[in-house]
Amino acid sequence: MQLDGYVSADELSASMSKLPGVRQQGILQHGPQVAAHLRVLGTESSELGPLFVRCPELFSWPAEERAGVMYSQLMWLGLSAGQAARCFEQQPGAATCRSFEPAIAVLAPLLAAGSKGGGRPGEQLLGDLLKKQPAAVRLLQYNAEAVQRNLDNLLQLGLSKQQVAKALHQSWVLLAHAPERLAKLEAEVQQELGADRQLWVKVLGSKPGLAICTEATLRQRAQALVADFGKEEACRMVDVAPQVLAINTIVWRRALAVWQQCGVVAPRAVACSNPNLLGYDWLHRSRLANLRALQQWLPWEPSAAQVIERYGHHLATTAAGTLVGRLLYLEQLGLLPLVVADKRAAKREWRLQQGLSGSKKTSGTPLFISVRDVAAITAAQIDGLVASALSQQQQQDDDDLVSSSSSSLSFEAFRKGRLLQLPAWKQLLAQAEADVVQLEGKLPPELRRVPAEAEGSSGVVAEQACWMYQWQHTLTRHGRM
Numbered sequence: 001m002q003l004d005g006y007v008s009a010d011e012l013s014a015s016m017s018k019l020p021g022v023r024q025q026g027i028l029q030h031g032p033q034v035a036a037h038l039r040v041l042g043t044e045s046s047e048l049g050p051l052f053v054r055c056p057e058l059f060s061w062p063a064e065e066r067a068g069v070m071y072s073q074l075m076w077l078g079l080s081a082g083q084a085a086r087c088f089e090q091q092p093g094a095a096t097c098r099s100f101e102p103a104i105a106v107l108a109p110l111l112a113a114g115s116k117g118g119g120r121p122g123e124q125l126l127g128d129l130l131k132k133q134p135a136a137v138r139l140l141q142y143n144a145e146a147v148q149r150n151l152d153n154l155l156q157l158g159l160s161k162q163q164v165a166k167a168l169h170q171s172w173v174l175l176a177h178a179p180e181r182l183a184k185l186e187a188e189v190q191q192e193l194g195a196d197r198q199l200w201v202k203v204l205g206s207k208p209g210l211a212i213c214t215e216a217t218l219r220q221r222a223q224a225l226v227a228d229f230g231k232e233e234a235c236r237m238v239d240v241a242p243q244v245l246a247i248n249t250i251v252w253r254r255a256l257a258v259w260q261q262c263g264v265v266a267p268r269a270v271a272c273s274n275p276n277l278l279g280y281d282w283l284h285r286s287r288l289a290n291l292r293a294l295q296q297w298l299p300w301e302p303s304a305a306q307v308i309e310r311y312g313h314h315l316a317t318t319a320a321g322t323l324v325g326r327l328l329y330l331e332q333l334g335l336l337p338l339v340v341a342d343k344r345a346a347k348r349e350w351r352l353q354q355g356l357s358g359s360k361k362t363s364g365t366p367l368f369i370s371v372r373d374v375a376a377i378t379a380a381q382i383d384g385l386v387a388s389a390l391s392q393q394q395q396q397d398d399d400d401l402v403s404s405s406s407s408s409l410s411f412e413a414f415r416k417g418r419l420l421q422l423p424a425w426k427q428l429l430a431q432a433e434a435d436v437v438q439l440e441g442k443l444p445p446e447l448r449r450v451p452a453e454a455e456g457s458s459g460v461v462a463e464q465a466c467w468m469y470q471w472q473h474t475l476t477r478h479g480r481m
Helices: 009-017 021-041 045-054 056-060 067-076 081-090 092-096 101-114 122-132 134-141 144-157 161-170 172-176 179-193 197-206 208-212 215-229 231-240 242-246 249-261 267-273 275-279 285-297 304-317 320-332 343-353 371-376 379-396 402-407 411-416 423-441 460-478
Strands: none
Touching: 009 021, 009 045, 009 056, 021 045, 021 056, 021 067, 021 081, 045 056, 045 081, 056 092, 067 081, 067 092, 067 122, 081 092, 081 122, 081 134, 092 134, 101 122, 101 134, 101 144, 101 161, 122 134, 122 161, 134 172, 144 161, 144 172, 144 179, 144 197, 161 172, 161 197, 161 208, 172 208, 179 197, 179 208, 179 215, 179 231, 197 208, 197 231, 197 242, 208 242, 215 231, 215 242, 215 249, 215 267, 231 242, 231 267, 231 275, 242 275, 249 267, 249 275, 267 275, 267 304, 275 304, 285 304, 285 320, 285 423, 304 371, 320 371, 320 379, 320 411, 320 423, 371 379, 379 411
């Protein structure tokens, strides 16, 4: 077949050997014709090899019966030939179907009904979903009755079509589970947290990927939350941040332990006030760099514990290149003293110092910059703040900041150019790396990270294995086209 892009002939042989003999014979009989047909559709030669290795069964039928039919249907949804190939590579079982049309007939109207507007056909929206999540082609393996049954169950639970459509764009697996499967997970949540159905619906809508969990995993996570926070508080935390149930217990317990090592007296109280923070890896260099930067460069010199308690959200969600970079940017321009903990309090104190009273606006009120401004506003907005601050200071003293205002770069120009060369930036990253090693060394063995651990993903492999088992039974139960 002279396919390019595969690792070795042995890999091809191993892939083919997993198929029944009749399908192996089918590859020898139809493979060249299928490969030629896919080339005509736009599949690159370098893409055919990996596709053959991952999904050899696609090449074991006449093109007009399988590959040609399903490629045409996927390309009608807006996928390119290469994007269609990704679908089959991620879900080789899709080659067992004869047609995707039954499932498309249910999914396209659903996505159209859930669209916020724009008038785009549901077929195009389904194509967008497959481009972002090629594995979602597994939904197209269902027959129409199975897809409709799963959808009706979600609607009966209390989700709207708009919520289901939005959830699918986060994780397609929500619609792949039979009602009986979701009912068992719901029972676990209700039993362990004392929650009602409304909370379960909120969890599914906000974190649809949670449906991949085994009952045992979900039970263990709920029980761990109850053990550490109490049933009432655990239920409230899940209501505020449904993703808490999707976090591996080791991850959030590690977060509490790291906070404690950083001097936080009551880490559980911090978690209760902002449970979203539990889902982040607090042994990440970027977060510890942000922590050090705020400690070192905020004018009031807060402790590590104070930074975590007050600015934990910014530490967790803002890249070091942004938060640290902006602090260094302000320092380079001499504007770091304008950063304050509370703008209103700072303005009020300034008015008192000036002997002013009341809320009447007064010209000359200095511009202040909050930590939120540093961490969260856009690059254009930070440039605007900097321009206003420089202009105001220049008006107060024309001699001091003329050179700064005329030579200042935009933040993005500073970040891409000057920042990476600053000794302070290099030193901070090195310190953060050392902090990671030091903090992890103080943790109990069960909370230390495993090699190649992804953020918040511990236990996913086992859950995916269980999911594969459940999927096979789901297909058997509902049939496939």
